[in-house]
Amino acid sequence: xxxxxxxxxxxxxxxxxxxxxxxxxxxxxxxxxxxxxxxxxxxxxxxxxxxxxxxxxxxxxxxxxxxxxxxxxxxxxxxxxxxxxxxxxxxxxxxxxxxxxxxxxxxxxxxxxxxxxxxxxxxxxxxxxxxxxxxxxxxxxxxxxxxxxxxxxxxxxxxxxxxxxxxxxxxxxxxxxxxxxxxxxxxxxxxxxxxxxxxxxxxxxxxxxxxxxxxxxxxxxxxxxxxxxxxxxxxxxxxxxxxxxxxxxxxxxxxxxxxxxxxxxxxxxxxxxxxxxxxxxxxxxxxxxxxxxxxxxxxxxxxxxxxxxxxxxxxxxxxxxxxxxxxxxxxxxxxxxxxxxxxxxxxxxxxxxxxxxxxxxxxxxxxxxxxxxxxxxxx
Amino acid sequence: xxxxxxxxxxxxxxxxxxxxxxxxxxxxxxxxxxxxxxxxxxxxxxxxxxxxxxxxxxxxxxxxxxxxxxxxxxxxxxxxxxxxxxxxxxxxxxxxxxxxxxxxxxxxxxxxxxxxxxxxxxxxxxxxxxxxxxxxxxxxxxxxxxxxxxxxxxxxxxxxxxxxxxxxxxxxxxxxxxxxxxxxxxxxxxxxxxxxxxxxxxxxxxxxxxxxxxxxxxxxxxxxxxxxxxxxxxxxxxxxxxxxxxxxxxxxxxxxxxxxxxxxxxxxxxxxxxxxxxxxxxxxxxxxxxxxxxxxxxxxxxxxxxxxxxxxxxxxxxxxxxxxxxxxxxxxxxxxxxxxxxxxxxxxxxxxxxxxxxxxxxxxxxxxxxxxxxxxxxx
Numbered sequence: 001x002x003x004x005x006x007x008x009x010x011x012x013x014x015x016x017x018x019x020x021x022x023x024x025x026x027x028x029x030x031x032x033x034x035x036x037x038x039x040x041x042x043x044x045x046x047x048x049x050x051x052x053x054x055x056x057x058x059x060x061x062x063x064x065x066x067x068x069x070x071x072x073x074x075x076x077x078x079x080x081x082x083x084x085x086x087x088x089x090x091x092x093x094x095x096x097x098x099x100x101x102x103x104x105x106x107x108x109x110x111x112x113x114x115x116x117x118x119x120x121x122x123x124x125x126x127x128x129x130x131x132x133x134x135x136x137x138x139x140x141x142x143x144x145x146x147x148x149x150x151x152x153x154x155x156x157x158x159x160x161x162x163x164x165x166x167x168x169x170x171x172x173x174x175x176x177x178x179x180x181x182x183x184x185x186x187x188x189x190x191x192x193x194x195x196x197x198x199x200x201x202x203x204x205x206x207x208x209x210x211x212x213x214x215x216x217x218x219x220x221x222x223x224x225x226x227x228x229x230x231x232x233x234x235x236x237x238x239x240x241x242x243x244x245x246x247x248x249x250x251x252x253x254x255x256x257x258x259x260x261x262x263x264x265x266x267x268x269x270x271x272x273x274x275x276x277x278x279x280x281x282x283x284x285x286x287x288x289x290x291x292x293x294x295x296x297x298x299x300x301x302x303x304x305x306x307x308x309x310x311x312x313x314x315x316x317x318x319x320x321x322x323x324x325x326x327x328x329x330x331x332x333x334x335x336x337x338x339x340x341x342x343x344x345x346x347x348x349x350x351x352x353x354x355x356x357x358x359x360x361x362x363x364x365x366x367x368x369x370x371x372x373x374x375x376x377x378x379x
Numbered sequence: 380x381x382x383x384x385x386x387x388x389x390x391x392x393x394x395x396x397x398x399x400x401x402x403x404x405x406x407x408x409x410x411x412x413x414x415x416x417x418x419x420x421x422x423x424x425x426x427x428x429x430x431x432x433x434x435x436x437x438x439x440x441x442x443x444x445x446x447x448x449x450x451x452x453x454x455x456x457x458x459x460x461x462x463x464x465x466x467x468x469x470x471x472x473x474x475x476x477x478x479x480x481x482x483x484x485x486x487x488x489x490x491x492x493x494x495x496x497x498x499x500x501x502x503x504x505x506x507x508x509x510x511x512x513x514x515x516x517x518x519x520x521x522x523x524x525x526x527x528x529x530x531x532x533x534x535x536x537x538x539x540x541x542x543x544x545x546x547x548x549x550x551x552x553x554x555x556x557x558x559x560x561x562x563x564x565x566x567x568x569x570x571x572x573x574x575x576x577x578x579x580x581x582x583x584x585x586x587x588x589x590x591x592x593x594x595x596x597x598x599x600x601x602x603x604x605x606x607x608x609x610x611x612x613x614x615x616x617x618x619x620x621x622x623x624x625x626x627x628x629x630x631x632x633x634x635x636x637x638x639x640x641x642x643x644x645x646x647x648x649x650x651x652x653x654x655x656x657x658x659x660x661x662x663x664x665x666x667x668x669x670x671x672x673x674x675x676x677x678x679x680x681x682x683x684x685x686x687x688x689x690x691x692x693x694x695x696x697x698x699x700x701x702x703x704x705x706x707x708x709x710x711x712x713x714x715x716x717x718x719x720x721x722x723x724x725x726x727x728x729x730x731x732x733x734x735x736x737x738x739x740x741x742x743x744x745x746x747x748x749x750x751x752x753x754x755x756x757x758x
Contacts, residue, residue, distance in 0.1 A: 065445075065669075065670060066444075066445065066448070066670075068670070069445070069449070069670045069673075069674055070448070070452070073449070073452075073454050073674070075452050075454070079458075095663055095664075096663070096664060096665075098663050099660055099663035099664035100664075100670075102656075102659065102660055102663060103660060103664075103668050103669075103670050103671040104670075104671070105591045105595065105601075106584065106587055106588045106591055106656060106660075106668065106671040107587060107670065107671040107674040107675065108587035108588075108590045108591050108594075108601045108602075109601070109674070110600075110601065110602035111602075112601075113600060205485065208485055208486060208487035209485045209487075211487045212484045212485055212487050215487075216484065221489075221492060222484075222487045222488070222489065222491075223487075223489035223490075277481075277485065280481065281478055281481055281482060281485075284474055284475070284477050284478035284481060285474075285475060285478035285479075285482075286475075289482050289485065290444075290482075291444060291445075291447075291448045291479075291482050291483075291486065292482040292483070292485040292486040294448075295448055295452070295486040295488070296486065
């Protein structure tokens with residue numbers, strides 16, 4: 001009995017000391033008004049070159065590897081917002097995931113208050129307030145579109161179920177992996193406890209690319225261009241629209257179409273360059289864009305949570321409410337403004353015939369993708 | 380003659396319009412107090428997996444690929460400091476370098492006011508105010524140390540000559556590539572127009588790793604630990620020293636050695652873990668650390684330019700002034716504070732016998748490296 005007590009006592013003392021420490025830390029963080037950490041999930045987080053040959057088509061680890069340090073530095077949620085990151089990847093990437101955790105610890109990010117790496121989707125989703133879903137199955141040469149869809153439907157169904165059960169109730173979700181709109185739609189279907197408005201997909205990369213193309217064309221800084229729009233699908237069918245874009249000339253704002261003064265360029269080369277930019281990067285880099293994709297995912301969440309500047313909108317893939325005649329419920333990219341953590345579709349923009357046709361083409365493609373995804377569910 | 384005028388006139392009008400635009404932009408940027416951009420050079424900037432097999436030992440592109448977006452987001456020089464980046468890499472990486480430029484444009488970073496990618500060292504160095512030298516020749520299996528040194532000596536001599544002639548007169552230089560201290564020494568030798576105090580090498584990665592190890596051991600946030608020291612060489616001989624480290628306990632600051640209360644751990648496991656951390660990352664990741672190295676390069680320049688917080692020091696490889704008995708002129712890592720863009724070695728720290736031996740061992744290794752480097756110059 002004495003032996004038992006002599007082991008137990010120091011443990012109790014240690015436990016009490018630890019608890020007091022935690023309570024004091026909590027009170028002190030309250031007194032100095034330090035914010036509580038936000039828990040952010042990134043799937044497909046790891047990157048390991050040596051494994052690259054074995055899983056290039058499964059997991060897009062390079063985006064995650066570029067994204068996580070941006071989150072940990074406060075680029076996504078602000079320089080005074082502590083974060084805890086949950087990083088999920090598949091079993092073959094477990095070691096690379098551990099290496100990523102080691103590097104995140106080594107970087108000594110002051111805002112990073114915890115790192116959980118796991119290959120278990122339930123553990124990954126536990127308590128997350130923001131989920132960035134980068135992981136997905138990528139098409140291999142010679143593969144049927146439906147086979148790829150089927151793989152992604154099962155990945156996103158599983159993640160939806162885990163998020164539905166284990167994420168924070170107001171969790172905000174951003175789907176990055178293609179087919180992004182339809183992956184988001186499947187996710188919404190199987191995560192009914194997450195508000196529909198909280199499930200979005202990435203078209204900010206395309207939006208940023210469109211801003212950049214206008215800025216290059218006019219030889220102005222990209223920070224002087226705003227209010228382009230990406231309509232529709234995060235695919236090469238997407239419609240980049242500069243009809244409402246604005247350029248700060250230094251002596252006032254002007255419509256981009258006036259400054260460009262070349263309707264043909266706006267309807268052809270501009271649209272095609274933005275649509276095909278992903279392919280152009282792959283051609284030059286011999287792999288998909290990573291830093292620009294990560295950066296735009298960061299921008300998407302940043303503006304959603306912290307708001308868009310007055311007079312500025314951004315593009316986000318969101319559930320259609322029927323605006324601009326887009327079938328309700330489709331996950332479709334619209335121009336949105338954000339305030340207090342909520343997005344609203346910009347209303348009342350004049351849509352010309354050319355745009356109308358492009359927007360409808362996107363809606364049709366997304367309806368087809370939706371049917372295919374649902375048929376995969378039935379398989 | 381008429382024909383000539385009819386071609387020339389529109390050109391003159393365009394030229395005048397362009398000039399007026401530039402003047403107006405300049406005045407307007409002055410009125411809104413926008414800062415002038417700072418030009419930052421990164422060598423070894425590109426990363427291309429497909430080329431990886433062909434040049435794994437030459438260029439450490441992954442660090443550059445992780446670093447450049449941090450610079451472009453303002454993590455290095457502050458959220459209100461516009462930047463222009465110059466990105467240098469070797470000829471086989473030219474396409475990857477172009478891809479990087481495309482991605483930087485696509486990311487639409489508001490602070491990024493220009494991107495120059497080049498394989499020409501003179502163009503790369505032109506007007507740069509901060510140079511981060513990530514590119515270097517890495518040791519291959521079975522290669523003699525002297526052969527590696529010789530390759531790096533010629534790379535750093537060439538870059539020194541270009542910086543000496545073409546960089547801004549008060550250019551700040553950070554050498555990341557190994558052997559970092561000796562590369563910096565060679566650079567200083569061949570860039571006499573750059574003040575000696577402006578040439579430094581990276582040991583902040585090791586410094587951050589040491590902070591992280593103390594934080595893990597004490598189960599406190601890394602932001603609550605400060606004032607570890609990396610003495611000496613950015614090699615596995617380096618001496619991570621926690622004798623003067625401080626931990627914020629929430630109810631006041633305490634020496635880390637008191638809280639750790641295990642002198643043996645501090646002298647053995649702690650030292651070895653930090654020294655061997657690079658190798659541990661390579662083992663887990665199957666390639667060198669990239670994001671943590673990039674992040675610490677960012678921290679190094681950030682604190683150097685914007686200052687260290689009051690009561691906090693960081694580790695930087697700098698030219699020894701003889702402090703702590705380290706031979707004058709060696710590039711050696713010391714604890715430094717920074718203010719108004721200048722570092723100063725922290726003076727008066729008590730050095731025990733154990734530390735003294737480790738510090739001298741580092742000095743000796745660096746003297747040997749220096750001799751070897753100079754003998755390569757003679758070849």
